[in-house]
Amino acid sequence: MDVDRELGELLEALWTLEEQGEAFPQDVRRIAHAEVTDRLLERALREELIVRQPSGHLRLTSKGRAVATPIIRRHRLAERLMCDVLGVDVEETEAAACEFEHFLAEGITRAICTLLGHPRVCPHGRPIPEGECCRQAEEQVKAILVPCDRLALGETARVAYVSTRSHARLLRLSALGIMPGVSVQLVQRWPSIVLRCEETEIALDEEIARQIYVWRVRPEEGAEAGEASDERWTST
Ligand SMILES: [Zn+2]
Ligand SMILES: [Zn+2]
Ligand SMILES: [Zn+2]
Numbered sequence: 001m002d003v004d005r006e007l008g009e010l011l012e013a014l015w016t017l018e019e020q021g022e023a024f025p026q027d028v029r030r031i032a033h034a035e036v037t038d039r040l041l042e043r044a045l046r047e048e049l050i051v052r053q054p055s056g057h058l059r060l061t062s063k064g065r066a067v068a069t070p071i072i073r074r075h076r077l078a079e080r081l082m083c084d085v086l087g088v089d090v091e092e093t094e095a096a097a098c099e100f101e102h103f104l105a106e107g108i109t110r111a112i113c114t115l116l117g118h119p120r121v122c123p124h125g126r127p128i129p130e131g132e133c134c135r136q137a138e139e140q141v142k143a144i145l146v147p148c149d150r151l152a153l154g155e156t157a158r159v160a161y162v163s164t165r166s167h168a169r170l171l172r173l174s175a176l177g178i179m180p181g182v183s184v185q186l187v188q189r190w191p192s193i194v195l196r197c198e199e200t201e202i203a204l205d206e207e208i209a210r211q212i213y214v215w216r217v218r219p220e221e222g223a224e225a226g227e228a229s230d231e232r233w234t235s236t
Helices: 005-018 025-031 038-046 062-085 090-103 106-115 132-137 167-175 227-234
Strands: 050-052 058-060 145-147 156-162 183-188 193-197 200-204 212-216
Touching (some): 005 038, 005 058, 038 050, 058 062, 062 106, 106 132, 156 167
Antiparallel strands (some): 145 212, 156 183
């Protein structure tokens, strides 16, 4: 079912409130990112997306949940993308995430989810509804995109991005050769984290190492390649 923006925002607000408890129409009006008119509420009731309980509070129906699920998923994945990859403050992500949730195509949503390693919660700690990609990836125990301090000793991976807002830090790291696309190997974990990049060994503070996100080598490139994993990794 196609929902327009107002209806989508109404369902989103109700979903978020229900995670914390009961939701009355005035609560929905307060937090929704669209004007919730009586007409809009009536429409949602008529289309059986929500129901009014005898006590007066509103609930999503199973149909309403089904319609809202992809909206919530896009919103929360967009928040993660902005926080983790773009380094935007959580408080600043809200309005932009509300834009994303209305136009992100399914293929792009899936790509973002995969890029982020199928995250389970948004930066506010609220659950992100699972997508098909998450279910397929479940057997894949470790996220493929991880901060470099989570690599195993000796493991080689490719730098994806550096999650920092500090331009100076980015410049310093790229001067050392750490930039998207290059191959790095974790050669020491303690007392400091040491990455080998080309022929250079680079010692890093833990805090900085945690900002360097790397792609792990994909399973089918390893010894136990199988058809199932091929299928998994080629799906976009
Ligand atoms: Zn929204
Ligand atoms: Zn959130
Ligand atoms: Zn996923």
